Amino acid sequence: MPIPELVQTHAGSVSRVTLGATKEQGGTRTHTVTIGGAASVVYGGLPEKAGDRPLIAMDVLDTRPDDWPESLSQSFDDVMDSPGKWAAKCVECGADLICLVFDGIHPDKGDKTAADAVAATREVLGAVGVPLILWGCENADKDNQVMPKVSEAAKGENCLIGIVEQDNYKAITAVALADGHNLITGAPLDINIGKQVNILVTDMGFPAERIVTYQSTGALGYGIEYAYSIGERQRLAALSGDKMMAMPAICNVGFEAWRAKEAKLADAPGWGDVAARGPMWEATTAICLLQAGADIIRLRHPKSVAIVKNFIDEIW
């Protein structure tokens, strides 16, 4: 039986952002990666218009974390004191990108110095060839103090650096511009603030085509529906031609998912073995957010990376 035609015409699409720089481009990465480009809602058009394959960034912390559940930390126990070795192990696990998280500079989590952060950055740059994400500790003062130094240390590498927020964006936006990086704009699960911060940084002269948005993430069972709907609304806005909402999106799945009881509780009768359950919780969070249009997913466990990569291979 003939069925009606579904003609989708959209005024806009998600912008494309390329990360990393090879030797010829002034960096030291072995290759670059590109995200974004979707010209339809997820599965809502031709597969050729679905945009670039979403990528997985694995978290590497600048300090050995003391609050990771054992089922997670055991995968990296031998490398957690060395961000470089940790990053190399992640690349072996299939990470497309390394997200170097400067948790350790947070005043309450070690209060490390800018010199420490620069050393960690250099170590990771030297240890792996994939492009880097440089993620601050989300304490505004400390990030403003340390991240400019980190940015400078990675100058020319075309990293993705952040996050900048509505009430604290100037310092990091300025250095990202000066050092030729791409920028992550952050907002607390509020799509209007998400747009506002994009407007603020572009008003400073930062190119919209070099921004990736972080709208905050909720884990499966803990508010994922908010992040999911913001993801869908962001994609629809991009398709409608709104240039200030057309950036690719990054989700911080690892951190959120591993806070969930379902991921970390070892003694949970009837919930299945925690060794399998934790990665499943993390991977399911990621897969749901991929349905809503995420472009980069931050993950932690090698097993969830494998699950999500297999899924991406199936679909993109």
Add this chain to the structure above:
Amino acid sequence: MALTGLDIFKLLPKTNCKKCGMPTCLAFAMQLAQKRAKLDACPFVSDEAKQTLDAAAAPPMRLIKFGQGEHQVQVGQETVLFRHEEKFHNPAAVAAVVSDSLTGDALLARIKAVNGLQFERVGLHLGVNAVALKNDSGDPKLFRDAASALKQHSKLAVILYSDSADAIQGALEELTGACPLIASATQSTIEAMAGLAKTHKCPLAVKADSLEALAELTEKAAALGAEDLVLSLDGLSVKERLYTWTKARALALKKGCRALGYPTLSLVDQGDDTRQLADAASLLCKYGNIVAVDSVEPAVYLALLTVVTNIYTDPQKPIQVEAKLYEIGEPDETSPVLFTTNFSLTYYTVESDVEASRIPAYILVVDTEGTSVLTAYSGDKLNEECVKAAIDKFEVESKVKHRKMIIPGYVAVMSGKLEEATGWEVLVGPRESSMLPKYLQEVWSK
């Protein structure tokens, strides 16, 4: 698809005879469009117009029920493509596969494992919704025996998976009154299967490899009297199914394509548990109404059932927890007291972080109509008065000897007024709940 007043006007006699009580046919049409009048009021409408209008009034996606009693599954009647546009109405059903290649104790063990897929999380009960009995043996007798075992040992709604009308018929005879979903009729079995569905008053899934073929099958089934239908795709990859279901949802909702206005059924049985989990999770988002998984691993179902709960949450109605004094661990009269709001997400985040601190504590939940700390504070739903009222109502002063209240860092500004109103000493906690373990261990313990 709702018709406009003008669409309806075109179907009326246009004689302006006023019998309907309206001055003109156009005025009547406008009233109809706003559902303020009934079509019966006009004695002259043609049968054709009646049909068109009835069809337009019916929901664009049919509601399908199968199973019995409290385990009845109800799916479909969705109205939007994106949950933020309104909400998803009838939570998708997750089914677990039981194969009839199992017999005796092995079959029983599998059925029991499926029955056991029940979970309590964040104060909610979640359980697998249905059993998909698969005729892997190809033997109608074994299928019938397995159906009989199911009837005896499980109350869950049943999906009968077989391409053989004979096998379905035998199983249906075992399951009288259980109203299983028959899956599935194909081009070659549609007559027999539709007959069985009609006789046994069960919904029927139809299966094909394209939307065009599916639309043809649903029309055929409906003509044969089987109107409670479910769509199923045959032989397509997960990727193809995701694209196809998304298109079907859009065609039914946006283009008024009746022949595709039915819920969907997807069987996920490729690969190991993790692959099935990934495939099923994506299908539950886009746009599976019933997803059957060939696993009995609890962690898979805990995750999938949580996906359904989250995606089908009404975006307009935040989920709330009961306002009361919650005990975490076994707190005593020296244990810390924290307050937070009754927005379930806020509460469960705080609860999980307090638990992680391993320090027994009381969490006082203040009723803020299900809003988060910041939203509640700025909307004046969280102030010193309501915290004081909660302290009194839940008799916090009889539970602890001290008078120290840990408050969320985001509302540090209310410290002064709160101290005045309650006489308690206020300790400003961290802004982010994730810092609570450290705060409790370091600040409180000193």
